[in-house]
Structure formats: structure tokens, C-alpha cells
Amino acid sequence: MNLKAIGATALLLASGAALAADGAVADQFKWLTFAVFGAIIGLTMYITWWAAKRVHSTSEFYAAGRSVSGVQNGWAIAGDYLSAASFLGIAGLISLYGYDGFMYSVGFLVAYITVLLVIAEPCRNIGKYTLGDILAFRNDPKKVKTIAALSTITVSTFYLTAQMVGGGVLVKTLIGIDYEVSVIGVGVLMLAYVVFGGMVATTWVQIVKAVLLVTASLLLVMFTWAPYGFSLPAFLQGVVGDAKVQAQVAKLLGDAAANMSAEELGQRLLEPGLFLKNPIDQISLGMALVFGTAGLPHILMRFFTVPSAQEARKSVIWAMAIIGGFYVLTLFLGLGAAIHVGPASIAGLDKGGNMAAPLLAQYLGGGADSVLGNLFLAFVAAVAFATIVAVVAGLVLASASAMAHDIYVGVIRGDRATPEEQVKAARISSVIVGVVAIFIGIAAKGQNVAHLVGLAFAVAASSNLPAVFLTLYWKRCNTQGIVWGMLVGAASAIALVMISPNMTYPQAVTRDARKVLEGEPAAPAKAAVPAVPGDGLLCELFALRDCQKAEPAKPAAPAREAKPGAPEKLARLRDTLPTLTDAVERDKANQEIAKLEKDIAKAREDLAKVAGQTTSMVGLEQPFFLLKNPGIISIPLGFLMVILVSLLTRDRRSEAMWDELYVRQNTGIHAEGATAH
Amino acid sequence: MTKSEMNWAAIDADPRFQALHRKKTAFLWGLMIFSVAFYFLLPIGAAYYQDLFRVRVWGPMNVGILFALSQFIVAWGIAWIYARRANREFDAMAAEIIRDAHNIR
Numbered sequence: 001m002n003l004k005a006i007g008a009t010a011l012l013l014a015s016g017a018a019l020a021a022d023g024a025v026a027d028q029f030k031w032l033t034f035a036v037f038g039a040i041i042g043l044t045m046y047i048t049w050w051a052a053k054r055v056h057s058t059s060e061f062y063a064a065g066r067s068v069s070g071v072q073n074g075w076a077i078a079g080d081y082l083s084a085a086s087f088l089g090i091a092g093l094i095s096l097y098g099y100d101g102f103m104y105s106v107g108f109l110v111a112y113i114t115v116l117l118v119i120a121e122p123c124r125n126i127g128k129y130t131l132g133d134i135l136a137f138r139n140d141p142k143k144v145k146t147i148a149a150l151s152t153i154t155v156s157t158f159y160l161t162a163q164m165v166g167g168g169v170l171v172k173t174l175i176g177i178d179y180e181v182s183v184i185g186v187g188v189l190m191l192a193y194v195v196f197g198g199m200v201a202t203t204w205v206q207i208v209k210a211v212l213l214v215t216a217s218l219l220l221v222m223f224t225w226a227p228y229g230f231s232l233p234a235f236l237q238g239v240v241g242d243a244k245v246q247a248q249v250a251k252l253l254g255d256a257a258a259n260m261s262a263e264e265l266g267q268r269l270l271e272p273g274l275f276l277k278n279p280i281d282q283i284s285l286g287m288a289l290v291f292g293t294a295g296l297p298h299i300l301m302r303f304f305t306v307p308s309a310q311e312a313r314k315s316v317i318w319a320m321a322i323i324g325g326f327y328v329l330t331l332f333l334g335l336g337a338a339i340h341v342g343p344a345s346i347a348g349l350d351k352g353g354n355m356a357a358p359l360l361a362q363y364l365g366g367g368a369d370s371v372l373g374n375l376f377l378a379f380v381a382a383v384a385f386a387t388i389v390a391v392v393a394g395l396v397l398a399s400a401s402a403m404a405h406d407i408y409v410g411v412i413r414g415d416r417a418t419p420e421e422q423v424k425a426a427r428i429s430s431v432i433v434g435v436v437a438i439f440i441g442i443a444a445k446g447q448n449v450a451h452l453v454g455l456a457f458a459v460a461a462s463s464n465l466p467a468v469f470l471t472l473y474w475k476r477c478n479t480q481g482i483v484w485g486m487l488v489g490a491a492s493a494i495a496l497v498m499i500s501p502n503m504t505y506p507q508a509v510t511r512d513a514r515k516v517l518e519g520e521p522a523a524p525a526k527a528a529v530p531a532v533p534g535d536g537l538l539c540e541l542f543a544l545r546d547c548q549k550a551e552p553a554k555p556a557a558p559a560r561e562a563k564p565g566a567p568e569k570l571a572r573l574r575d576t577l578p579t580l581t582d583a584v585e586r587d588k589a590n591q592e593i594a595k596l597e598k599d600i601a602k603a604r605e606d607l608a609k610v611a612g613q614t615t616s617m618v619g620l621e622q623p624f625f626l627l628k629n630p631g632i633i634s635i636p637l638g639f640l641m642v643i644l645v646s647l648l649t650r651d652r653r654s655e656a657m658w659d660e661l662y663v664r665q666n667t668g669i670h671a672e673g674a675t676a677h
Numbered sequence: 678m679t680k681s682e683m684n685w686a687a688i689d690a691d692p693r694f695q696a697l698h699r700k701k702t703a704f705l706w707g708l709m710i711f712s713v714a715f716y717f718l719l720p721i722g723a724a725y726y727q728d729l730f731r732v733r734v735w736g737p738m739n740v741g742i743l744f745a746l747s748q749f750i751v752a753w754g755i756a757w758i759y760a761r762r763a764n765r766e767f768d769a770m771a772a773e774i775i776r777d778a779h780n781i782r
Contacts, residue, residue, distance in 0.1 A: 099741060103723060106748045110716040113755055117705050117712075233736030240737045271731050272723035272741055279724030286720050290713065313763060320756050324749050660685040666697060667771040669683070669778055 025175050029374035033175050036378040040212070040386050041189065047204045051197035058422040059672075061198035062129040062401050063304040066672065068203055070311035074318020077302050079206030081108070081293075081323055082213055083391040084166055084354075084384050090327070091360075092353025094334020096248065096343050098269030100276045101334055105327035107286050109320065111293035116316040119294040122472050122665035124303045124312040128672055130398075131297050131464060132406035135471055138657035139479040144467075145410040147486050149402035151463045152297040154490060156399040157440070158456040159296075160392055164441030165449045166354075167388035173350055174358060174381045180442055186385075187438035190393040194400070194430045199305060202393045209386045214322065216383050217329045220357070223364045224336035239335045240266035244342035249274070255557035269338070280540050281627040285454065288631035292457030295464030298398040309668045333357050340364070348595075358384070396437060400429035451502040454629050455493065462489035462634035466642045472665055474646075478654035481646030489638025496630035501623040506610035508622070513603040519565035528556040541633065543624050566603070570596045687781045688774065697770045704762060712755050719748060 025033050055061050068076070086108060093101030127134040132148035164183055171182035193201045228235040239245055246265040250257040252274050257265060268274070276282045293299060303312045337346060337356035340363045349355045361380040365373030404425040409417045417425065463486045470477040470485075497503075534540055534550030564572075573593050580586045615621050664670060688694055722730055722744065730741030774781075 099723075099745075102742075102745055103719060106716070106719055106745055109749060109752050110712065113712045113752055114709070116756055117709050117759060233738050236737040236742075267733075267737060267739075270737060270739060270742055272727060276723070279720065282720040282724060283717065286717060290716060310764075310768060313760060317756050317760050320752065324753060328746075328749060659689040660683075662698075663685050663688045663694065663774075666694070666701065667774050667778075669775055 025374055025377060026368060029371070029378075030175065032371070032374050033378040033381065036375070037382045037385065040382045043208065044189070044193065044205045044386065044389070047208065048193050048197040048201040051201035051204060055196075055198040055200050056423070058129070058405075058419055058426065060200065061423055061426050062301070062397075062405065064199040064203050066305060066307050068305040070306055070314030071318050072203070072207055073302060073306050073311070073315035074322060075210045076203045076206040076305075077299065077315060077319035078322040078326070079210035079213075079387075079390055080298055080302065080394045081319070082210060082326060082387065083163060084170060084388045087213060087217075087326075087330075087387060088170065088354040088357055088384055089352065090330045091333040091337065092346065092350070092356040093275065094330060095337040095341075095346050095356035096353040097252070097275035098335070098338075099272045100274055102331055103272070103276070103282075105330050107289040108293075109324045109327055111290050112316060112320045112323065114290060114294045115299070116313070116320070118469060118473070119300070120303050120312045120316050121309040123300060123468070124306065124309045125665045125668045125671045126472075126661060127300075127304055129301070129304055129405050130401050131300055131468070132402065132410065134300075134468055135482055136410070138471065138654050138661050139482055139651070140653065141415075142411050143479055144482050145406040147483050148464075148467075149406040151459070151486055151490055152402035152406075153399050154494075155295075155456050155460050155464070156297060156395045156402075157437075158452045158459065159298075160395045160399075160437050161440050161444055162449045162452040162456070163388055163392050163395070164437060165444050165447065167385070167392075168441060168445070169350075170354065170384060170388070171381075173355060174377075174384075179445055183441040184438055186389050186392060187434055187441065189389045190396060190437075191431065191434040193389070193393045194397050194434065195427050198426070199301075199397060202390070202397055203305060205386075205390045205393065209383065209390045210322065212383045213387060214326060216361075216380055217326060217333060217357075220336070220361055220364060220380075221329050221332040224332050224340070224360070235332070235335070236270060239269065239339055242266060242339040244344065245269055245338050248338070248343035256555050258558065269335075278627065280537075280632065281629060284627050284629040284632035287635055288454060288457040288461050288629050290461075291465050291635055292459075292461035292631075295460035295468065296456070297402065297460075297464070298394040300464075300468075301394075301398050301401065304672070307673070309671065333360060336360050337363075392437065396430055396433045399433045400426060403433065404429040451497065451628065455497050455502075458493040458497070458629060458631045458634060459490045461631055462493045462638035463487075466635075466638040470639070470642050470646075472661070474643075475655075475658050475662075476646050477642060478646050478649060478651035480649040480651065481642040481644075484645040485638050485642030488641040489634055492637050493630045493634035496625050496627075496634060498618050499620055499624040500628055500630065501626070502628055503616045503618070503620075503623070504610070505616050505620070505622055506613040509606050509610045513606045516599055516603040517565050517567060517607075519568065520563040522562040523557075523560040525559040526554075526557040529554040541626060543622065543626060549626070566596050566600045570600065683778060684782050688778055691774070691781050693770065693777075694774055697767065697774065700770075701767060704759075708755055708759060712752070715751055716748065719745060 054065075057065070059065055086104075090101055090104050090108075093104060095101075123134055126137050130148065131152055132145035135144040135148050164186060167186050168179040168183045171177050171185075172179050177185075193205055197204075225235055228238055240263065243262075246262050249265040249268045250260075253260075253265075253268070260268070302315070306312050306315055334356060337360040341356070341359045343353075346353050346356045346359060349359065358377050358380045361376035362368055362373045365376035367373045404422070408425045408429070409415060409422055413421075466489060467482045467486050471482060529551075531553040532548060532551040535548045538544065539547035539549050570593060573589055573596070577586070577589055577593070580589060723741065730739060730744070732740045734740060734743060
């Protein structure tokens with residue numbers, strides 16, 4: 001039966017391949033892409049088939065029998081963490097914005113220090129399969145398991161939606177498979193891993209994928225860096241002197257670039273401030289990253305797969321080495337793509353820059369017209385696809401364990417389910433979560449989901465981390481504190497995002513679309529404006545009346561001529577097209593026409609979407625909360641609620657169990673052991 | 678080994694466990710506070726000390742790039758320091774408590 005299902009998945013993907021339309025790969029090289037995709041998918045299917053034979057008990061399904069070694073788990077954690085968003089997204093941000101993109105890499109690595117120092121070993125020592133198990137140790141099991149399951153499913157759903165949509169768009173852009181088909185493909189593949197192979201298959205798929213990803217990146221970096229004799233200053237000098245990079249910086253800076261030399265423009269890419277404009281938002285995001293990783297359910301779950309706390313420690317060390325090493329490579333991938341492919345071409349294919357790494361691969365292999373170039377591209381694309389499938393599998397497993405183990409077995413059946421019933425519940429929950437994920441993925445088509453990853457981290461940091469941290473380390477912490485802290489932490493993070501600039505504000509959308517269609521009027525020269533100091537932190541966070549937000553100094557700007565709207569430009573270009581005789585100029589004009597047509601269609605679509613609306617989903621004309629990331633408020637609030645409510649209430653079980661919890665989390669006495677194979 | 682045999686309160690009060698607890702707490706808090714403080718210097722510096730981050734040190738390499746790279750070295754350094762101390766000291770202390778746990782009353 002397993003083999004049949006696997007065969008059906010392969011068929012489905014093959015039929016999806018036949019629907020391919022357009023993308024970064026030319027038609028005559030599509031077979032190459034499908035061959036590489038097929039090989040990698042086949043490999044993961046073989047792993048699933050192999051794993052399916054060894055998954056019988058609950059411990060095997062949720063925790064791979066606790067027999068994964070520290071090194072293996074380290075690779076699997078790296079696999080879980082190096083999602084498409086971080087691999088493609090950060091390389092893209094670096095290629096477009098330089099230094100600011102690299103700052104993201106740092107936050108993702110530093111996050112693991114929290115995991116290593118305060119979370120991994122204690123959780124391994126007292127936990128069983130889920131976040132709920134850790135919290136239920138000394139608190140009322142039914143109450144905290146319910147709330148932990150809710151939080152796990154919320155965080156996983158945010159993360160999962162972003163991955164599904166990102167994956168669908170990625171595959172469509174690269175090889176032209178329809179969005180819906182690729183979402184269903186991701187969903188069905190992932191379900192095959194989880195349902196048949198449980199944690200064993202999910203872990204090994206992650207390991208294989210992480211090895212492939214690191215190998216691919218190392219190869220790309222070798223080819224990029226070798227011409228500079230593996231010298232970092234020489235490579236950066238090459239970046240600074242590159243005309244495409246200089247043009248990108250000039251475009252980003254606008255008027256401010258008027259008096260800068262070419263060398264200064266290039267150097268500016270290596271300085272902060274091209275992408276991240278709001279320092280407090282930046283710190284807020286940093287807080288969500290550094291404290292959120294330790295609260296991500298699919299990462300927490302990984303520590304139950306190793307046999308002991310020592311192996312859990314070893315796995316985090318390995319994960320930090322792999323993840324850190326990988327993020328150093330992103331500097332070369334991003335900047336390499338900037339000098340070889342050029343920021344303009346990268347942004348042309350995908351505005352967020354997600355195509356930087358695949359395009360670099362294509363260039364290094366010999367370009368868009370070469371077999372080797374397309375083979376490289378296909379390899380990187382297939383690895384990115386495998387990444388999405390594997391990360392989604394981890395998330396579905398985390399959600400399914402919350403549903404089946406915490407809610408069904410723990411709360412509904414009062415821990416009296418037979419082992420067979422538990423495994424069955426786990427498989428059924430996986431299918432339910434997986435099918436829901438596919439529907440969400442399709443429903444969210446075309447939505448802006450980039451902020452959902454940030455929101456997942458923010459909820460994990462504001463809800464899960466305070467609860468886990470305080471129950472492990474603070475004697476007075478109790479059930480009521482956990483329940484209220486998790487509710488308020490999660491709710492405040494979500495509520496703040498609902499009133500933040502992440503949402504769609506129809507008036508702003510209309511304004512931007514009109515600018516494209518109708519052009520901009522001429523503007524007189526502006527004198528330099530000195531910096532304005534703000535009225536305090538509150539004014540930086542909320543759009544309050546009579547409250548001055550700090551504004552940076554602005555340099556003088558020369559007068560600007562009126563800009564025509566896109567339709568006007570298009571008409572003019574079409575008029576001049578027949579008069580062009582030079583083939584190169586014709587090509588350029590045609591490209592520009594295609595871009596203008598795309599812009600106009602997009603602007604019209606935007607206008608139609610917000611027609612008749614004046615306020616956002618929650619009834620705001622403009623954002624009330626001024627930051628994109630809520631962490632700076634919701635994380636302290638989550639901690640504060642756990643502490644306050646714990647101090648105000650009493651819970652005999654929480655007090656009575658403290659000694660046992662504290663001794664066990666520090667020594668590992670009675671920790672769940674490995675099952676023998 | 679059944680759970681009822683354990684006197685958790687007595688183990689908690691045992692001087693060897695108290696010594697482990699004291700050493701671990703001080704060490705972990707110290708590392709944690711240092712690493713968080715060091716990390717937040719990056720976004721704060723990038724936002725408020727841009728002139729410093731711009732200073733060129735080695736060819737096009739500026740203070741900002743070197744500082745960002747130093748974050749990787751420091752993170753790996755903290756992991757190494759923690760692992761060394763835990764492997765050499767904490768594990769041995771915990772092992773002794775585990776060996777003796779049944780006799781602590």
C-alpha cells in the first residue's frame with residue numbers, strides 16, 4: 001500500500017510537470033529540471049519506504065524511537081531551520097540590499113544560543129513528545145495541554161502558510177508549474193513522508209536535504225570566490241567596483257546619490273541602512289528571532305528524538321556549526337549574484353530577490369543557454385523544493401502531535417489510549433492537518449504572506465518561550481500563570497500585527513496604483529531638513545495624536561520633473577518601436593514594454609481588489625501600530641502575565657512537583673529512554 | 678527503579694545538587710546575558726552608530742562587516758565554552774547524584 005501511494009505521488013508530480021508553462025528555464029531545458037526534481041523526490045521516497053518499515057510505536061512515530069544521534073539530529077535541526085525563506089530569502093536580500101540582508105543571518109544563528117543554554121537539555125530530560133508534555137509536568141495537564149496545543153497549531157499554521165505560498169510561487173517562477181499543482185504536490189509528498197514514515201522519515205529527509213543544500217551552496221561559493229583568490233577584501237573590492245551594484249545603490253538612494261562617486265556608491269552596499277529603516281523595528285525583530293526559535297514547536301520536538309541530554313547538547317552544537325557556516329556562505333551567494341546576475345535582473349524575476357541563488361547557479365554553470373547552467377539551476381531549484389516539502393513535513397508533524405497526543409490522548413481520553421490507538425490517532429491527525437494545509441496554501445494564493453514567518457516567531461517568543469522558560473526555572477510559576485501568559489502573549493502578538501503596517505491599507509494601495517497609472521506631478525527643489533527628535537518611545541510605537549515620531553535628517557533634493565504614467569510611457573514606446581533599427585535597442589524597448597504592461601496590469605488589479613474599501617481588515621485607514629514586528633511589546637507582556645498571574649494564584653501541584661522537576665531537568669533521572677531496535 | 682523510591686526534596690536539598698545548581702545557574706546566566714547584549718549591539722550599532730560602522734579597516738572591509746562576522750565567532754565561541762564546561766564538569770556532577778539518588782533520604 002505504501003508503494004502504491006508513493007507511485008501515485010510521483011504520477012501526480014509528473015502530470016504537474018506536463019502543465020509547465022513559463023519560468024526561468026527555457027523550454028528545451030525543462031526535461032533536465034524534471035529529471036533532477038525526479039531524482040531528488042525519488043531519493044526522499046526511498047527514505048520514506050525504508051523508514052515506514054521501522055515505525056510502529058508512538059515513540060517511533062513522534063520521536064524516531066529516540067535513537068537519532070546528536071550529529072544526525074544536528075543536521076536535521078539545520079534542515080528544519082534552513083527553510084526556503086531563509087536560504088532563498090536572505091541570499092536575495094543580500095543581493096539587493098547588501099549589509100542589511102546579512103544582519104538577518106546573524107540573528108538566525110544567535111537564536112540557537114538560547115536553545116543551547118536554557119532549552120534543549122532540560123526539555124529532553126523532562127519532556128516526552130510535545131510542548132504540552134513539558135508544561136504538563138508540574139501544571140494541570142488538561143489545561144496546559146489544551147493551551148499548548150492551540151499555541152503549537154497557531155504557530156505552525158502561520159509558518160506553514162508562508163512556506164506553502166512561498167513554495168508555490170517559487171516553483172512557478174522557476175519552472176512554470178501551476179501554483180495550485182505545486183501546492184498540492186508539496187502537500188501530497190509531505191503527507192507521504194509524515195503518514196508512512198513519521199519522525200524517522202521526516203528526520204532523514206531533513207538530513208539529506210540539509211546535506212544537499214550545504215553542498216550546493218559550497219559549490220556555488222567556491223566558483224564565485226575562486227577568481228578572487230579566496231581573499232575576502234579582494235572579493236568585496238570586486239563588489240564595490242561593479243557597475244550593476246553601483247546602479248542598484250543609486251536607485252535605492254534616489255536623490256541622496258546625486259553627489260556620490262561610483263566608488264562611494266559601491267561601498268554603500270557594504271554599509272547598513274539600505275533596507276532596514278526603523279531601528280526599533282529592527283530590535284523588535286531581533287527579539288522575536290532570538291527568543292522565538294527556542295519556542296518553535298517543530299524545533300522543540302527535535303530534542304525528543306535523541307537518546308539523552310548529552311546528545312541533545314551535541315545536536316545543538318552541530319546545528320550551530322552548520323547553520324552558522326551556511327549563513328556565512330549567504331554573504332557570498334548574495335553578493336555573488338549581485339555582481340554576476342545584477343540586482344536589476346534578480347528583482348525583475350522576483351521583487352523580493354528570492355531568485356538570487358538559483359540565478360547565480362545558472363550563471364556559474366554557463367548561463368541561460370547552456371546545459372550545465374540549467375543543470376545547476378535545476379539542482380538548486382530541486383533542493384529548494386525539497387527544503388519546502390521537508391520543512392512543511394516537520395511543521396505538520398508538530399501540529400499533528402499537538403492534536404493527537406495533547407488533545408486527543410491527553411485531554412479527551414485522559415491518557416488511557418492503547419498504543420495502537422495512539423499511532424492511529426497520530427496518522428489521522430497528520431492527514432487532517434496536511435489536507436487543511438493544502439487548502440490554506442491554495443486559498444492564500446496571491447496574498448502577502450512574508451510577514452507570517454515573522455509572526456510565527458513573535459507568537460512563539462511571546463507565548464511558548466515564557467511558559468517553557470518559567471516553568472523550568474521559576475519555583476512560583478503555576479498553571480494559571482502559564483494559561484494566562486500564553487493567551488495574552490499570543491493574542492497581543494497577533495492583535496498588534498493586525499493593526500500594523502503588514503496589513504493591506506486600501507487608501508495607500510490606491511495611492512500607489514494611481515501613481516503608476518497617472519504618473520507624478522513635478523516637484524520643486526527641496527532644502528535639506530535637519531533631524532527631528534521624537535517625543536519618546538510610545539510615539540515610535542503607536543500613531544498617537546500630538547505625538548512626534550523621530551525623523552532622520554534629509555539631504556537637499558533637486559527639483560524633479562513631472563513623471564508620466566505608465567500607460568502614457570507605453571504609448572510613446574510603441575510609437576517609437578517601428579522607427580528603431582538597431583536590434584539591441586529593439587530588444588531593450590520590447591523588454592521595457594513587457595515590464596510596463598506588467599506594471600499596468602498589476603496596478604489595475606490592485607485598484608480592483610480594494611475598490612470601494614477605505615479601511616483595512618480591522619477598520620483602520622492607516623496603521624496604528626508602527627512596527628512590522630510586535631516582539632518588543634508582546635514578548636515582555638507574555639513574561640509579565642505568567643509572572644503576575646502566578647504570584648496572584650496558588651496551585652498545590654505546581655509547588656509539590658517543583659523539586660522533582662528541578663532535579664530531573666538538571667540530572668536526567670527517569671528521562672524517557674531510547675527504544676531498542 | 679520506580680519513581681516512588683525517590684525523595685526529590687531530599688535530592689534537591691543535597692549539598693552536591695545545590696553545588697551543581699549554583700555553578701550552573703551562575704554560568705548559564707552569565708553566558709546568556711553576555712550573548713544577548715553582544716547580539717543587540719549589532720542592530721543598535723547599525724541604526725545609531727552608522728559613522729562608526731562605515732570606517733574602513735582593510736580594503737573595502739569596514740567595521741560593520743567585521744562586527745557582523747565577529748558575531749559568528751562569538752556565537753560559536755559560546756557554544757564551545759558551554760559544551761566544554763558541561764561535558765567536563767556538569768555531566769560528572771550530575772552522574773554522581775544519579776548514582777547515589779536512591780540513598781539520598
